[in-house]
Amino acid sequence: xxxxxASGIVVSLASLITIVGxxxxxxxxxxxxxTFGFYGVLNGVFCSIxxxxxxxLWESLFNIVTPLKLLELSNPNHPLLKxxxxxxxxxxxxxxxxxxxxxxxxNAVGANALLARTGxxxxxxxxxxxxxxxxxxxxxxxxxxDKINPTLSSLIITxxxxxxxxxxxxxxLPMEVRNFILEHHxxxxxxxxxxxxxxxxxxxxxxxxxxxxxxxxxxxxxxAIVMLADSIEAAVRSMSSPNKDKIEKLIHKIMxxxxxxxxxxxxxxxxxxxxxxxxxxxxxLLGIFHERIEYPEIxxxxxxxxxxxxxxx
Numbered sequence: 001x002x003x004x005x006a007s008g009i010v011v012s013l014a015s016l017i018t019i020v021g022x023x024x025x026x027x028x029x030x031x032x033x034x035t036f037g038f039y040g041v042l043n044g045v046f047c048s049i050x051x052x053x054x055x056x057l058w059e060s061l062f063n064i065v066t067p068l069k070l071l072e073l074s075n076p077n078h079p080l081l082k083x084x085x086x087x088x089x090x091x092x093x094x095x096x097x098x099x100x101x102x103x104x105x106x107n108a109v110g111a112n113a114l115l116a117r118t119g120x121x122x123x124x125x126x127x128x129x130x131x132x133x134x135x136x137x138x139x140x141x142x143x144x145x146d147k148i149n150p151t152l153s154s155l156i157i158t159x160x161x162x163x164x165x166x167x168x169x170x171x172x173l174p175m176e177v178r179n180f181i182l183e184h185h186x187x188x189x190x191x192x193x194x195x196x197x198x199x200x201x202x203x204x205x206x207x208x209x210x211x212x213x214x215x216x217x218x219x220x221x222x223x224a225i226v227m228l229a230d231s232i233e234a235a236v237r238s239m240s241s242p243n244k245d246k247i248e249k250l251i252h253k254i255m256x257x258x259x260x261x262x263x264x265x266x267x268x269x270x271x272x273x274x275x276x277x278x279x280x281x282x283x284x285l286l287g288i289f290h291e292r293i294e295y296p297e298i299x300x301x302x303x304x305x306x307x308x309x310x311x312x313x
Contacts, residue, residue, distance in 0.1 A: 008048025015040030065176045067114055073177060074099075074118045080171045084125055090136030091127045094233060095120060101229035101284050102222075108280040109273040111221040119180030120226045122173060126164025126181065130156055136237075150197035154190045154211045161185060161215050183223040184230055185213040186263040217266045224267040225277065228255055232281055242289045244282075251281050 016037045023033030076082070085092040099120035106116040131137040133144055133156050145153045164181040194211035218224035231254050236247055255278060258264055269277075 005048045008044045012041040012044030065174045070114045070118045087128050088131035091124050098229045098233050102226050104284045105225045105277050105280040108276050116222040123180045123184045125167050126160035129163040150193040154193040158213045183216050183218045184227045186217040187212050
């Protein structure tokens with residue numbers, strides 16, 4: 001909005017200078033020149049107001065996603081984000097961190113940072129359907145996956161992409177944001193339940209395709225960045241006593257695995273940008289999961305007694 005109003009001021013000044021210049025050349029009356037100059041200034045101001053006011057109309061008519069639309073979607077008061085916060089608070093918190101990671105990484109490689117952040121906020125909305133089947137929303141040690149077979153667990157886990165797309169349509173999210181829901185897992189293997197199924201009895205013939213997401217591989221830098229940020233954040237959060245070396249090695253491993261699995265072969269991220277992304281992810285994660293000083297336990301009774309003794313003397 002600020003840029004639009006700034007453009008309006010430039011138009012106003014240009015109109016004023018042009019009108020005054022022509023008026024002086026033609027030796028017009030000063031009153032007439034000033035009147036037309038005033039109209040020129042108003043023209044620039046009203047054009048900027050009209051542009052801002054009519055943006056929603058042009059966005060809907062031509063299916064265009066503007067920065068203003070993305071800012072509106074990233075507002076925590078958006079109905080779908082509020083629903084995510086209430087029904088799947090762990091997923092909401094995860095999405096916010098992934099959004100911060102994605103924004104920093106996108107800025108580092110010259111991608112659309114606002115789009116990456118907004119897409120990250122919505123990438124896991126499908127978990128609203130069954131929040132307690134996802135670790136970040138489990139408040140107790142009880143895990144519902146312990147009571148069902150690995151194949152069904154995999155269907156529930158991978159199903160959050162389809163359910164997310166249905167919610168995105170219901171809340172009329174633009175396709176640019178829906179792509180993050182559809183592409184953030186690509187066709188990745190749900191490794192935990194795949195290996196669990198293979199180690200179970202009578203499991204000689206386990207179909208790997210049953211344990212893969214049915215989504216599309218990332219088609220843009222922004223969706224690829226969110227895919228990487230999503231996996232990295234989840235892995236670092238489950239790490240015990242994270243430090244710089246551990247986090248750096250984990251980032252390298254996850255990004256290497258995604259590359260070797262072919263998940264990034266349809267987007268235009270270069271190897272040079274790949275290294276830049278590693279550094280950007282590490283910098284943000286060190287700020288979140290930095291090591292803390294272990295403070296000594298303070299005996300308040302002893303402290304009060306010492307203060308009383310010192311004051312009496």
